[in-house]
Amino acid sequence: MPEAAHPHGTALTDEELRTLDAHWRAANYLAAGQIYLMANPLLTEPLRPEHIKPRLLGHWGTSPGLNLVYTHLNRVIKARDLDALCIWGPGHGGPSVLANSWLEGSYSETYPDVTRDGPGMATLFRQFSFPGGVPSHVAPEVPGSIHEGGELGYSLAHAYGAAFDHPDLLVACVIGDGEAETGPLAASWHSNKFLDPVHDGAVLPILHLNGYKIANPTVLSRLPESELDALLRGYGHEPIHVTGDDPLQVHRDMARALDDALDRIALLQRTAREEDVPERPHWPMIVLRTPKGWTGPAEVDGVPVEGTWRAHQVPLPGVRENPQHLRQLEAWLKSYRPQELFDADGHPRPEVLAQVPDGDRRLGATPYANGGLLVRDLPMPALEDFAVPVDKPGATLHEPTRVLGGFLEQIMEDTTARRDFRLVGPDETASNRLQAVFEASGKAWQARILPVDEHLDRHGRVLEILSEHLCQGWLEGYLLTGRHGLFSCYEAFVHIVDSMVNQHIKWLRTARELAWRAPVASLNYLLTSHVWRQDHNGFSHQDPGFVDHVLNKSPEVVRVYLPPDANTLLSVADHALRSRDYVNVIVAGKQPCFDWLSMDQARVHCARGAGIWDWAGTENGGEPDVVLACAGDVPTQEVLAAAQLLRRHLPQLAVRVVNVVDMTRLMPHEDHPHGMTDFEYDGLFTTDKPVIFAYHGYPWLIHRLAYRRTGHPHLHVRGYKESGTTTTPFDMVVRNDLDRYRLVMDVIDRVPGLAVRAAAVRQQMADARTRHHDWIRAHGTDLPEVAEWTWSS
Template sequence: MDTTQSGLATAPLGHEELARIDAYWRAANYLTVGQIYLLDNPLLRESLRPEHIKPRLLGHWGTSPGLSLIYAHLNRCITARGLDMIYVTGPGHGGPAIVANTWLEGTYPELHPSVNHSEEGMKQLFRQFSFPGGIPSHVAAEVPGSIHEGGELGYALSHAYGAAFDNPDLTVACVVGDGEAETGPLAGSWFSNVFLNPVSDGTVLPILHLNGYKIANPTIFARISDEDRMSFFRGVGYEPFLVEGDDPESVHQLMAATLDACFDRIAEIRADARRSANGKPVRPRWPMVILRTPKGWTGPAEVDGVPVAGTWRAHQVPLSGVRTNPEHLEMLEAWMRSYRPEELFDATGKPAAEILDLHPEGAQRMSANPHANGGLLLRDLVLPDYREYGQETEGHGRTTGEATKVLGKWLRDVISANPDRFRLFGPDEVESNRLGAAFETTDRQWQADIYPTDEHQAPHGRVMEALSEHLCEGWLEGYLLTGRHGLFTSYEAFIHIVDSMFNQHAKWLDSSAAIPWRRPIASLNYLLSSHVWRQDHNGFSHQDPGFIDHVMNKKADIVRVYLPPDANTLLSTMDHCLRSRQYVNVVVAGKQPALQYTSMDEAVRHCERGLGIWEWASTDGGQSPDVVLACAGDAPTLEVLAAADILRQALPRLRVRVVNVVDLMRLQPETEHPHGLGDREFDTIFTSDKPVLFAFHGYPTLIHRLTYRRTNHDNIHVRGYKEEGTTTTPFDMVMLNDLDRFRLVIDVIDRVPGLGENAAGLRQRMEDARHAAREHTRTHGEDLPDVAEWQWPH
């Protein structure tokens, strides 16, 4: 079997260097076990007693020895080669191992002085791990050097590549667990090397940690043949190097030789690429490492008569009854003493000199690298004045434009002005979502073959497109977390694919905001187009506005949702989002030709307010209205205005107030969200006792969730998407969901006191109009001209 090991040095480590690396590794393992088990007696100055043990044993031992082995050897490479490197931990559940390494490097004590290099500091290190008031058991934001939580598996490699883009001097070592490698997102991430430019981007070194087991099952990569496994990784473009064994000395030597070969090969790839930068692009075969060592290596071989080390039983806590079972307690002590702590720490608890000499210094430490605290490196975007890109309008609701197409011209120049810190991400939908102007200044980055018939594919570009929402999201998150800016554009219905990734990133932002040494990063910005109301041609599968609901479940300090009704409000909104920090901003905007309602000056003021009365569409004359017609979203806005027009003509004495909402958070009370309206102001706009008919882009229940505490909530009636869809016409879509202008007029008649009996004829005409519109679509396959071509008449 060819394992890509021919030509490796047989023993690159001298006796002293081997001893130092092994001591460092043993120290990390000792500290890892201590975090899982101990409350007290950190240096084992006396025999362990039950009161020294934590009441709840939490943590994951199985992956930890491998993580620390990798960490120790990467430190050697950083020191020897002057590398700028961060460490992405796919098996983030191996948190105690990474914490142990950050403590040994001295970064953790610098940030947490009470957890210093002393016996008391070690005790605090052990006590705080996965303990009330302490730190999580996973590699969370609290762990210095991390950009990746790892509690939910599958995203490590896409984060690593995102960190490498536009970071030509950065190396990202990415450990992928063999269980994690079975997830869909990770499986797609191997192809990220197709997008990595060896001249302008950094290096990703994937390390598949092959220890054989998940929680209770073997892993696929561990049980397929060696030939198939190596063929797989060659097939996706890597040069795999195998390190395997269970004898520490031989594994240390092989790991050192392998990493030397990998970094020599990386240097060669980058040098060759720079020499031929102006020639035909050649996709390099980047090295990767497959590390095959036993699960729970160096831990108990057998517990209660069953094998543990090298099996799935080592995944979490190998000895579970330590507090109550004297035999387990004795085994734990023997396990910890097997690392010979008296050689690793001096009498005060400080790591021995040979251990401290192994790791790099200052910002070269992986736990102190500023790329892993991206806010330290974040630079503001150079943003052109969006006002100069505005859609010219003739009055209100009489000019047609394409909102995202207008935005695309501004984004084109954002890309030009920020060639090293802004990228546009999307799953093959940048052109589809009418942002094609970006290709006037850049291309899609692509390192694979390019055919003469291809358009906008090049080795270097600012647009990142792969038909995987997971991959785009992961790339963007890694890019943001290391101090850059970006925008993710997607079809609205399919952004749900990354629901869980959004969850994890939002939680990271929330946690990191409370950590003093974590600096704010650029916001995660979503632009959702091809939305529910204009997916009439693609049908039911493409009709889902529920991502907004999902986002709104997160903390108010983190999330923002915007529904600009036209091109100018979209420009203003996006400028605000790209300037913001530490948020998740969701912007929903249409791409199809649609009426434009605001001049640029009006759009700026309207977006600053977040919501407001459109006096030009209202008939209340500034007095108390009989009814409020509210809207949020471009299609609901159109239907509300058309309904207001019908009411103006048919019921000229009815006082109608039209309110448009751009910033959905304005509907919440100020006590619930920083953008929220106070009750007095809310009542001033929406009234405290009049019917409010709210036409909403998404599911109606969300508006009720946001307004349930308001004085007039019982009078708020919401029309929105109610899961009625098919392949049909735009107007038939809104009729299917009772959001159409005729239905809204009927709602006004039914809900304004005293109006019903005086407007019975109008109500009947509205029912007839709905019937006629439906018949027309069924006969002609398109909407009635009077509906499709409607404009605001005044």
């Protein structure tokens, strides 16, 4: 593909060079000042120990490189009038992003008390990594950010997620060379095979090689340039290299590189959009090599610092106690010539701001980094159009996720023109029975397409790649820039993103406390192919613990739903997709499942979150002798089968059946907004009657949620206890003592007086488990009485 001409020029004028360098020096000064100073921000008097923070925190090593990128992005955004967003992969370089947003004015607009003058500079410095201030990392508090970056590996996935379906957006992404060693980042290079040059924006990766991590060299920085170049070209990029430590020359080279990259991007997009060229674009990227801790102290106490790992965090320690270090810090700060950069009142001088764009074009003011300003409500179809008919409980069976697939197809169809809904998953959309969505949109794919392939579409909005990390990162970037989506995954393998969802929950919790951040669409998980129906794949595919992980997190943000059938799944999904600022985890089966509730009943039950199924019990308006509780589709079926056995064998027993859809309802009201008051909980579960709880996951979670309740001593939970293998579906519940026969035995063991009166019934239940054991080993299938079971009251 021919290169574009360079209409914006390939060489800086002397004036451009002077103003760019002034801005960069100002940003470096402000970044260093935040790490060290709590007073005397303009160095109007000699530095004294009391001007220095008592605890020196922050990361200097990456900051000069980030400042260089910010400075040069300003120039091209202003010159080309671009909509742009930048993802700061080395998010621990918080001082630089704070410094630049303060310089451009977006920080003072967001926080009016941090004015763009001397007093405001003092506040900016003091608050950094200080009690009552702001974190040392790029964080939700920082204007222009959608990426925290404290945990490395996710920047490039977030960048692509932000670019999807934003055709006019440039997403620059600074990738640190330490971050580049992580697995998620290594996989993220393949995101360019999913970026549609017609409907999506552009991602410009900037691989920043400064040579070191905390204590060790970085792999990519030690590769010969030819080998690194070949690697990146193999990923499908056209690298542009910028290398050096002479500031003025690096400015010139960086300006040329950005102009070259943006001209190539413009040509690729124009060609795809006007000529419908089917070939996959080879997008440009920049490889930037500069010293770690560039422009900082060259040596400290006789050992090299600049260009080594020693510059990673605080290059001059003990400044308060060491007069020599104090003088060295003063000389370092004065090397930026702050009197040339700020006037006597601390305002940035005009030449410092000459290349800074205006208004929403500023990186700290772009609405794309505050996606709640852009998000629109999804067009939600009527649930009745997809609900399954339920004349009586348990008379029919459906695959819940297949039913949901029709609902999602309609949403995908209704968002065809506006393109703000995506379904992501690790190669499992059809496996998870959601393939109806392919009627509305194919799978995004820019690589080669063969005649035997199905549903691949260069303009598709279903994203499949066998990397849970990328699915999560893409969707986070998509949501945080103002769109909607759903992540479907096998339950056992969603754990791969445990750390990522943890970071997203922390981001949402902090963002909810910032009045200027508008609510974004929730991150919605559909976990299926779950533990109880992974009998064919075996032990490796059996792990329901993601719910435990999520429920450890901020209660303001997390929600967990276990719908027991197709209509309750529709109701829960409808609620989740309408919600804002949550992480919603929905666990539902894809195998045929009994239909228990009509759509109207499902709506009421899901709104309640937990409730009595009076048609399944035998309390008949009186006080129950025992409560059979359940959460999850398979546990619900086993509880209802147990209730049926009790009705048949112990008709005098008053049994209450309680189904829980919303797991957070079990928590105390003061611990979670959905939690029940003690009055509600006691009314539902009683204070003194045995409660046999059949739960989808690990049983101790239920105890943890309910341990403060009055009736907790009477609570007995059955669930998954790490007993799995390749076996029959019913054998899975038997192996974990969740089966109907064990539940009846639990009732007999725990209701006072039944141990003697119902001894024969208990023996029958134990014998049924023995028959099951022998039958499956002889026939390879479940007992007929189990396989052919249906509900009848």
